[in-house]
Amino acid sequence: MPAEAAPPTPAAPPGAPWTPDELTDRLRAVSVERYHDRHPFNVRMHEGTLTRAELRRWIVNRFHYQRHIPVKDALILAKFDDPALRRSWVRRIRDHDGERPGEGGIERWLRLGEAAGIAREELTDASRVLPGVRLAVDGYVNFCRLRPALDAVAASLTELSAPDLMRTRIAAFERHYPWIDADGLTYFRGRVGQGGRDGQEALALVRAWARTRQEQERAVAALAFKCDVLWSLLDAVDAATAVDGARS
Numbered sequence: 471m472p473a474e475a476a477p478p479t480p481a482a483p484p485g486a487p488w489t490p491d492e493l494t495d496r497l498r499a500v501s502v503e504r505y506h507d508r509h510p511f512n513v514r515m516h517e518g519t520l521t522r523a524e525l526r527r528w529i530v531n532r533f534h535y536q537r538h539i540p541v542k543d544a545l546i547l548a549k550f551d552d553p554a555l556r557r558s559w560v561r562r563i564r565d566h567d568g569e570r571p572g573e574g575g576i577e578r579w580l581r582l583g584e585a586a587g588i589a590r591e592e593l594t595d596a597s598r599v600l601p602g603v604r605l606a607v608d609g610y611v612n613f614c615r616l617r618p619a620l621d622a623v624a625a626s627l628t629e630l631s632a633p634d635l636m637r638t639r640i641a642a643f644e645r646h647y648p649w650i651d652a653d654g655l656t657y658f659r660g661r662v663g664q665g666g667r668d669g670q671e672a673l674a675l676v677r678a679w680a681r682t683r684q685e686q687e688r689a690v691a692a693l694a695f696k697c698d699v700l701w702s703l704l705d706a707v708d709a710a711t712a713v714d715g716a717r718s
């Protein structure tokens with residue numbers, strides 16, 4: 471009779487929750503693999519090989535994302551029943567809309583457009599927004615409208631990766647695209663601090679709320695979805711070069 475094999479060391483049962491640190495590691499792994507800093511369009515932006523037309527097309531189309539951020543944050547805010555949480559989250563809307571006309575992130579993006587030679591109306595009338603960009607932005611807004619607070623907050627965790635990307639972008643603009651006035655970069659400079667702070671706040675909430683394995687997997691999936699939103703947006707902008715050419 472062969473000796474009986476030693477019983478296997480009990481593995482964690484399938485579906486056991488991760489610790490908050492394990493969850494954080496998994497969220498970070500999604501960002502490393504799927505964040506749009508690695509998208510070919512961003513790579514070309516950072517290398518300095520985008521034409522003026524391509525960079526302008528990106529500014530016009532990214533504005534569509536930008537102007538919907540406070541809308542999706544208002545949808546998230548409406549899911550919170552805790553006044554302290556609402557007080558904190560509403561800051562994101564203020565960051566974009568400002569306290570009064572002429573202030574805030576949306577205004578700063580309009581100035582970026584002007585610094586690149588794009589009239590405000592060209593941004594605000596949305597006539598040059600590509601179909602794929604509309605769908606990507608609608609997808610994100612509707613995700614935040616329809617999903618529970620955990621998923622919507624987890625989707626914002628791309629912001630943890632945004633500050634590094636902003637630093638790379640500012641350096642690339644200063645070096646390769648000096649035809650854009652340096653004042654136009656104020657939006658990106660502001661986002662280095664804001665993105666880091668917002669990302670940390672969202673991460674603390676997700677770590678506290680996602681207790682079961684199912685909730686944790688939903689948080690990871692929400693972040694992957696958001697990475698896809700940002701990636702699809704750039705796919706659409708990139709593909710337009712093939713259709714309209716680098717000069718239009």
Ligand SMILES: O=C(O)c1cc(C(=O)O)c2c(n1)C(=O)C(=O)c1cc(C(=O)O)[nH]c1-2
Pocket residue numbers: 539625626627628629631632635661
């Ligand atoms: O330029 C970028 O690459 C970039 C990325 C992201 C992001 O990672 O989601 C945001 C922003 N910018 C941004 O400006 C911004 O206000 C913002 C808000 C959010 C969000 O999901 O709540 N992401 C981002």
